Amino acid sequence: MQRYFVPPDQLLDEKLVIRGDDVHHIVRVMRGKPGDELIACDGEGRCVRARIVRLDAQEVEAEVLEPLVERRELPIEVTIAQGLPKGDKLEWIIQKGTELGMAALIPFCSERTVVKWEAKKEEKKRERWQKIAKEAAEQAHRCRVPRVEPPVGFAELLDLAKRHTACAIAYEQENTTSLRTVLERVAPGDSLCVLIGPEGGFTAAEVARAEQAGILPVSLGPRILRTETASQFVLAAVSYHFEC
Ligand code: SAH
Numbered sequence: 001m002q003r004y005f006v007p008p009d010q011l012l013d014e015k016l017v018i019r020g021d022d023v024h025h026i027v028r029v030m031r032g033k034p035g036d037e038l039i040a041c042d043g044e045g046r047c048v049r050a051r052i053v054r055l056d057a058q059e060v061e062a063e064v065l066e067p068l069v070e071r072r073e074l075p076i077e078v079t080i081a082q083g084l085p086k087g088d089k090l091e092w093i094i095q096k097g098t099e100l101g102m103a104a105l106i107p108f109c110s111e112r113t114v115v116k117w118e119a120k121k122e123e124k125k126r127e128r129w130q131k132i133a134k135e136a137a138e139q140a141h142r143c144r145v146p147r148v149e150p151p152v153g154f155a156e157l158l159d160l161a162k163r164h165t166a167c168a169i170a171y172e173q174e175n176t177t178s179l180r181t182v183l184e185r186v187a188p189g190d191s192l193c194v195l196i197g198p199e200g201g202f203t204a205a206e207v208a209r210a211e212q213a214g215i216l217p218v219s220l221g222p223r224i225l226r227t228e229t230a231s232q233f234v235l236a237a238v239s240y241h242f243e244c
Helices: 021-029 089-099 119-139 154-161 179-183 204-212 227-243
Strands: 003-005 015-019 037-041 047-055 059-068 077-083 104-108 166-170 191-196 216-218
Touching: 003 021, 003 119, 015 021, 015 047, 021 047, 021 059, 037 059, 077 089, 077 154, 077 227, 089 104, 089 119, 089 227, 104 154, 154 191, 154 204, 166 179, 166 204, 179 191, 179 216, 179 227, 191 227, 204 216
Parallel strands: 003 037, 077 104, 077 191, 166 191, 166 216
Antiparallel strands: 015 059, 037 047, 047 059
16 A cells, blocks of 8 residues: 655644645556545654545545554664765665665765765755655655754764764774674664765774764675665664564
């Protein structure tokens, strides 16, 4: 059944209203009509089965039939801190990361970041990233939409990262500690933040700063992964460790 995310204040106990791009999808793509059923989620974990009662080009109104209890989210809340990559790689990372259960993404700039981050264009880009996350979450039948945070500098990132139950920095020169060590320290309900460097990786000084902030350098295995692969490896490993 098709799934749509609606703002929490549009998803009431008995009815819900869908507006925006999803209306086009329901009316034109799905050729929806009164009586058709759909799943609506508030993006924060609450999902319901609902039946369309009225629709026009602007909005779709549906009656709530029953709450849905689903286990679609990773038992650990995983935040990926991603060094801003070149081109449209971040869009790919958001789409695939959402499929794999990412809870949030924090893009950051560090010493070896090559893309220039233009604050003026920032809001438009972030809106686009958030839209990609929403559409991927619908497609993946998730109950939550990952948050895409505004890009931050390295110092601010360390501050944000420390707020999680556990935090690791993926570093290809780390030979002794692996991601597994971190996964063995967290339990369902905990939050985990993993820092992934941009194409050029982290400098040794950045890794040292992270370590001073209590962030553990970890290996993601014997091969060097591209920046866009590293985040996906982390998410798949969390799923394998806790869900498979
Ligand atoms: N500096 C390197 C690789 C950068 S890869 C070079 O240019 O050769 C980009 C990022 O992916 C790294 O900063 C790291 O966070 C992550 N990464 C890739 N492979 C990894 C591995 N085997 N172990 C840990 N982290 C890895």
